Amino acid sequence: MPEQPPHPSPIPSQKAFAAPPRRTPLRVVVADDNPVIRAGLAAVLSEREDITVVAEAADGRQAYDATLRHRPDLVLLDVRMPDVDGLSALPHLVRIAPVVMLTYSSESEIVREALRLGAGGYLVHGEFTVTDLISAIRDVVAGRAHLTPTAATAVLAQLRSDATAHDMEPPDPPHRTSFRERLSRMQSPVGQSGRESQLSTREAEIMDLIAAGLNNQQIAATCFISEKTVKNHINRIFAKLHSTTRSQAAAKWLGTAVTP
Numbered sequence: 001m002p003e004q005p006p007h008p009s010p011i012p013s014q015k016a017f018a019a020p021p022r023r024t025p026l027r028v029v030v031a032d033d034n035p036v037i038r039a040g041l042a043a044v045l046s047e048r049e050d051i052t053v054v055a056e057a058a059d060g061r062q063a064y065d066a067t068l069r070h071r072p073d074l075v076l077l078d079v080r081m082p083d084v085d086g087l088s089a090l091p092h093l094v095r096i097a098p099v100v101m102l103t104y105s106s107e108s109e110i111v112r113e114a115l116r117l118g119a120g121g122y123l124v125h126g127e128f129t130v131t132d133l134i135s136a137i138r139d140v141v142a143g144r145a146h147l148t149p150t151a152a153t154a155v156l157a158q159l160r161s162d163a164t165a166h167d168m169e170p171p172d173p174p175h176r177t178s179f180r181e182r183l184s185r186m187q188s189p190v191g192q193s194g195r196e197s198q199l200s201t202r203e204a205e206i207m208d209l210i211a212a213g214l215n216n217q218q219i220a221a222t223c224f225i226s227e228k229t230v231k232n233h234i235n236r237i238f239a240k241l242h243s244t245t246r247s248q249a250a251a252k253w254l255g256t257a258v259t260p
Contacts, residue, residue, distance in 0.1 A: 023050060121139065216230045
């Protein structure tokens with residue numbers, strides 16, 4: 001009788017159990033003048049296999065030196081710190097690595113200034129869990145903005161306040177262009193052939209954010225829409241304002257464009 005082939009082994013080979021390749025841990029600098037908060041953040045993040053805290057800093061100067069030395073994937077930065085505060089250090093840090101503001105400061109002016117200076121995220125203490133913090137780090141490293149509710153609400157509240165103030169301001173002197181005049185010009189631009197060009201409520205909101213200096217990621221996070229939707233709105237805004245760049249659109253929206 002012919003010899004039977006051997007039965008396959010019921011035990012998978014070691015190769016079948018091989019673990020997937022581990023991702024390189026994200027390297028983070030933690031900057032906060034409060035040693036308890038700084039140590040707590042470092043301890044929480046260091047417990048994870050996918051994140052490594054490469055340095056800690058107690059002020060903006062130390063944060064910049066550590067970031068320059070270690071070239072991390074991200075910086076967690078407090079706002080209020082002695083010597084050099086977070087907002088002063090921010091424009092220098094974002095040239096080296098993405099930055100997430102991690103602070104108790106929830107004032108709308110500070111939130112807007114941080115976003116204008118290049119922060120990719122803004123987290124207010126007490127509004128996020130460890131899981132949320134990890135998600136924020138991953139989002140900002142991947143180029144996605146991340147705001148906690150108070151930060152997002154502060155931006156919208158400030159924009160609405162600005163719009164109300166413009167709408168209720170007294171008549172402008174002759175050397176200034178009023179908000180009403182700017183709106184009228186956008187509704188009936190030269191060469192429009194009667195086609196309606198007024199911005200929708202959402203487009204006006206996005207145009208305010210563009211004029212404030214926010215990028216598409218930050219606008220998407222602030223308005224709770226996708227970046228693709230932001231781009232679609234911007235394309236329509238450019239068409240209505242006869243603009244090809246953000247600076248041109250902002251100049252026309254703010255009434256500072258030079259009339260030929």
